[in-house]
Amino acid sequence: MTAAASDAGAMRRSLDRLPPGRVLAVYAAMGCFLGLIGPFGSYLNDGGPVTRILFWTGTSLLSCVTFDLLLRMIGSRAGGVPRWVVVPMAVMAATLPLSFAIHALARLIWPQLASIGWLEWYGQALLASAFYVTFKALLPQARPTPRVEIQPLRLGRDVLCLQMEDHYVRVHGSDGSRLIFASLGRAIAELKSVEGMQVHRSWWVARDAVEGMIEDGRNIRLRLRNGLEVPIGRTRIAALRAARWL
Numbered sequence: 097m098t099a100a101a102s103d104a105g106a107m108r109r110s111l112d113r114l115p116p117g118r119v120l121a122v123y124a125a126m127g128c129f130l131g132l133i134g135p136f137g138s139y140l141n142d143g144g145p146v147t148r149i150l151f152w153t154g155t156s157l158l159s160c161v162t163f164d165l166l167l168r169m170i171g172s173r174a175g176g177v178p179r180w181v182v183v184p185m186a187v188m189a190a191t192l193p194l195s196f197a198i199h200a201l202a203r204l205i206w207p208q209l210a211s212i213g214w215l216e217w218y219g220q221a222l223l224a225s226a227f228y229v230t231f232k233a234l235l236p237q238a239r240p241t242p243r244v245e246i247q248p249l250r251l252g253r254d255v256l257c258l259q260m261e262d263h264y265v266r267v268h269g270s271d272g273s274r275l276i277f278a279s280l281g282r283a284i285a286e287l288k289s290v291e292g293m294q295v296h297r298s299w300w301v302a303r304d305a306v307e308g309m310i311e312d313g314r315n316i317r318l319r320l321r322n323g324l325e326v327p328i329g330r331t332r333i334a335a336l337r338a339a340r341w342l
Contacts, residue, residue: 123160127153136220141206151205155198155224163229166190187225195221249278249286256305256320258283260298268324295336296329309342316342 131149133139138148166186195218202209251267259266260280266273267283276283284292284300292302301318310317310325316333317325318341328336336342 119160119164120157123156124153127156130156136224141209143205147205151202154201158197159194159225162190162194163187163225183229187229188222191218191222191225194225249276249283251276251283251286253290255287255290256302256322257292257324257326258287258300268320268322270322293332293336293339293341295332295341296327299326301326303341306341 128149130152132145134141134145134148138151141148195214198221199209199214199217252269254269254271255267256270257268258280259268261275263277263279264275265278265280265283266275280294280298280300284294287300287302290302291304292300294300295318301320305320305322306318307321308319310319314330316328318328319325333342
């Protein structure tokens with residue numbers, strides 16, 4: 097019980113991040129396994145393995161829901177009280193109504209179990225509760241997708257062109273150039289208020305930066321006012337002609 101209670105926060109996070117259907121499927125499978133092995137002497141009861149599997153699967157799913165809700169409540173309301181103190185006490189309290197419900201179900205299936213005293217039944221239920229809570233702690237945690245806040249690049253309006261360099265973009269301005277860690281698409285989006293076009297898969301050019309055009313056979317380049325010569329992709333020529341850049 098203490099080992100299971102030592103990190104209720106991790107248990108709660110693991111449950112919160114697993115799909116509910118997967119959690120229920122895991123506990124249903126565990127109930128089938130318990131039904132096959134027949135713990136606490138249930139293998140001696142009438143009805144065979146099918147009856148035991150139905151009983152233990154129902155018990156497992158009921159326990160799953162109970163302790164799922166319990167650990168979620170503790171996670172949000174424990175405050176400054178150590179979880180290793182809160183969780184055992186909460187499990188002991190939650191096992192009281194749970195043991196009554198399971199005892200009633202067992203007596204309905206196997207009337208001869210009425211001879212078992214409630215205190216003995218509660219002790220068995222408490223042991224099973226420790227098992228369920230421990231099992232929840234062992235469920236694999238799904239990694240959440242980190243929330244990334246994209247900050248503006250603040251490129252300014254004096255950008256003449258953008259040049260992609262691996263995972264960086266070189267920003268060419270009238271006073272020189274600098275590298276920024278960004279995709280070309282994101283950098284272009286930051287300059288939506290500046291008239292320009294992507295003239296090549298690796299280049300974007302501001303319209304007022306263009307001073308002329310250089311033709312070298314089938315290759316065409318734009319000459320910018322800072323002296324740069326920017327290549328034009330063949331698939332971009334039609335769009336540039338339509339926009340009267342050429």
